[in-house]
Amino acid sequence: MKQQAVPVKQRKQRTRLQETWRRFIKNKWALSGMALLLFLALTAIGAGFVAPEGIDDQQLTRRFSPPSRENLMGTDHLGRDMLSRIIHGSRLSLSIGFITTTIGLLVGGTLGAIAGYYGGREDQIIMRFMDVILAIPGFIFAVALVTALGPNLTNLMIAVGVNSIPYFARIIRSSVMSVKENEYIEAARAIGSSDAWIITKHVVPNSFAPILVQATLYIGDTIIIAAGLSFLGLGAQPPLPEWGAMLSGGRQYLRDAWWMATFPGIAIMITVLAFNLVGDGLRDALDPRLKR
């Protein structure tokens, strides 16, 4: 039998990051999520230029105008342009999402890393404390915190951020525990690196992938939780154009002005959808085994 030599295709050497990025941009859902997120971020940054009007430009002569060419999303009970308020509100919702997740990541991450790296008594103390917080349903815990701190935007972010601490502590603990068994950690320890150095230089970067995925997905959750608290009157207060607070205002006029409750909700949904698409895309790109 004649055997033909099959030419071996020279595979280009790619770094893990390039490989991940290549998989990510091949996924059209993830890519559209990314585009959506970029669009939202640019709108939020340039809200002052993009929005036709300010957040509190009242014109009582045009109260409750339905969507029209002048006011694409109608006007509210004070004659303010809904579209402008929603555009300005994107700043609030995106900041809430990022700030609360950052609080959770920093505090929860530090606690989780300590618990996972040292194990033993540190682990027991930290994780039992997290279990206690997790025994109270998250949203209810946030309601309690906002009640104690007082309802405003800053306290809302603190409450939702604190609420996410146990969640991130758990995720980071488990990824740190799996990373620390690697030989390069032992090698680092053998050459006399300090624990703090090993954790920040070796353990955290290597457990970064699952954390990034969870953080992206969690931003969407925090936006919904924060909007829910504002909807109940426990978060951002009027006249701030926070989407949850706007929905709450629209609820009173549901019968006469459907647009007041409809558009802020669509804005929340699109924003959360964008984060979910990117988060799912990242997960599939970082761990292609999961995608079938």
Added chain:
Amino acid sequence: MLRYIFKRLFVLIPVLIGATFIVFAIMHLTPGDPAALMLPQDATRAEIEAMRENLGLNDPFFVQYGNFLFGIFRGDLGDSFRTGQPVFDIIMTRLPATMQLAAASLVVAVIIGLIAGIVAAIKQYTFWDGGAMFSALLGVSMPNFWLGLMLILVFSVFWSNNYGYTLLPASGYGTIRHIIMPAIVLGTAHAAFITRITRSSMLEVLRQDYVRTARAKGLNEWIVVFSHALRNALMPVVTIVGLRFGVLLGGSVVTERIFAWPGIGRLLIDSVRAQDYNMVQGIILTYAIIFSIVTLLVDLLYTLIDPRVRTQYR
């Protein structure tokens, strides 16, 4: 098996006591003097001081906490600042409505989620799969309070006539028609999660050898899917239902508020607004207890679904 239950209960108790401490400490931080809140506006300083002494508010923090904790074991959560009635009694009259809503929404979520997930898995990469997955994505991204308002808009505002007829009532309690919208609102996000997890779990199981064997021996596809594959795919689904039950309870607060549902969620927000902190404290603890019991029940459910788990704890 019984040993396992006792072991789990034993772990649960310190966690719940810890939760009472956190809730008590947070409520202790809350601004405002409960004694002043309970008395009429024109009460003198001496009257307020007498009330403080009477309520034990002048005791050190840990003494107050100790009294609170012992009170819980006697079923005494203090009195409502607003009505003066025992908090425990008020919560007990409101609890059934919340449990009905939670149960109904769980039924909605499990039925929709399982069907959509199974269909998506057996028709992978078809229109049905894409549609189910896209709906699930929308479901997890949609705030439930917005969905609630939209349903009211469609079924109670647009779908109504001038004589007060509405297809579904926007508020109230008591009949099946009242619970339909709240249950859908509260169940949607969970249905979406269950769809996703059922699909991936089913896809995994459908590739197993025993499924191929079942098909090879000529079994009906329905039997293969439901009795061979589904049962084995159910574990992750049960896990997600248990884990997300806390989110469901949290969502019930908003849902009850939208539909004026007379449960403890609406009572919580009303009490927060009225600064009735004894009530708030009691309700939060009730939620924590329900959540912990459900988590325990889910763990016990594992042993029913999977005989391998059962033998571990013999």
